[in-house]
Amino acid sequence: MNQTIINVGLIGYGLSGRVFHAPILTSVPGFHLHTVYETRPENIALINKRYPEAKVVADTDEIFRNENIELVIVATPNHVHFSYAKKALESGKNVLVEKPFTCTSEEADELISIAKKIGKVLTVNHNRRWDGDFRTVEKVIKSNLLGEIVEYEAHFDKFRPEPGVSWKYQKASQASGTLYDLGSHLIDQAQCLFGLPEEVFGYIDVQRKNAEAVDSFEVILRYPDKKVTLKSGMMIREAAPHFSIHGRKGSFIKYGVDIQEEELNNGKIPKECKDWGLEPEVMYGKINTDIEGLHVTGIIESEAGDYRELYRNVYGVLTEGEELAVTAQQARNTIRIIELAEQSSEEKRWMRFE
Incomplete structure (x- = not known):
């Protein structure tokens, strides 16, 4: 039986398109990289x-107007996610947007409304749900190895004392900076594990000269029964644990970050x-817990990470x-939590999630 082929239009071949989209989608049977929008000579080469x-x-219109293209991937700087995604939807395309979804929750709501109205798929590249370390954390929690979780802490830390040249960190603009870049991953992962919080508190800073x-x-x-702390x-x-999870029976500690990004960067x-x-x-992460009356300490073999799972889905x-x-709604809620964290940091108070 012949497999259905989905033609893909990729908008942008910077870091996101080059590392997190093109090599992943072309590794999933059924997708065909049909057209790429790019203007920089080195990227075109x-x-x-x-x-x-x-x-x-x-010209992106060559993607939007092409009737053979069914799926458009928006892999552009954050501030134009909304405009490209909206135009793609209005052109009758299914759309996958690089994270963060949009600059504001209002923009996200508008895209969701359009997608529902025309019956098209709208999703976001929250690929770190398929990090090996996060899949391991998810399994440890769901297996009840730690008992009821009371505290969860996740870090996404780096040592880059100079701002560098990346548009993500070079200057303050809509959806720039580490909260939108790395924070969206951490928030999405927490939402996957525990759902939506009751309240949000944020401390946001610029530390580098x-x-x-x-x-x-x-x-x-x-949450009613637990505290979730997300830091970057x-x-x-000297890195802290990537994940520290504490339950009523024990703890799980995991250092290091999923290796897929490094592998993709290395070609x-x-x-x-x-x-x-x-x-x-x-x-591998370390566990210290009680299992059926026995005190157990040791390591947990990490699950394999695989960003192809998002595209397979x-x-x-x-x-x-x-x-x-x-879902686009989940990605929208992540943006809303970011907005509340920003407001909390400015007003120095807890913000209720609504």
């Missing part, structure tokens, strides 16, 4: 080398690697009516 069958265009965009944050999500900084030379492609997303043993939604894993 890379596209021609890696995806010679893909057409490169300098000559920096304008936010580069440090701490966001606390209050760019001045962290590896999932379909060419049999051991894709497998962490070395030195990165999107393919299943488009061809077989599967349920969407990352």
Whole structure:
């Protein structure tokens, strides 16, 4: 039986398009990278080398007007996510937007409304749900190895004392800085595990000299029965645990970050690697808990990470009516939590999630 082919239009071949989209979607059977919008000569050269069958265009309308393209991926700077996604939807396309979804929850609400009205799929690349370490955390919690969770803390720290040249951190603008960049991952993961919080508290700062965009944050999500702390900084030379989870029976501590981004940056492609997303043993997390009256300490072998799962899900939604894993509403709620954290930091008070 012939497999249904989904033609894809990719808008942008910067870091996001080059690392997190093109090599992933082309590793999932059923997707065909049909057209790429890009204007920078060095990026066009890379596209021609890696995806010679893909057409490169300098006008996004060539993607929007092309009736053969069913799925549009928006992999552009954050401040134009909304405008490109809206135009793609209004052109009758299914749309996958790079995170963060939009600059504001109002923009997200408008896109959701359009997608529902025209019956098209709208999703967001919250790919770190398929990090190996997060999949391990998810399994540990769901297996009740720690008992009822009372405290969860996740860090996404780096040591980059100079702001650098990335548009994400170079200057303060809509949806710039680490809260939108890395915070959206941490918030989405917490939402996956625990649902929506009752209240949000935020502390947001610019720590690096000559920096304008936010580069440090701490966001606390209050639930009826647990505290969730999400932190990130760019001045962290000695990293804290990536995950610290404490329950009524025990704790799980995990250092290190999923290896897929590094592998993709090094030019590896999932379909060419049999051991894709497998962490070395030195990165395994440590558990200290009670299991049926026995005190147990040791390591938990990490689950394999696999960003292809998001695209496999999107393919299943488009061809077989599967349920969407990352809903636009979930991504919208992540943006709303970011907004509340910003307001909390400014007003120095807890904000109720509404």
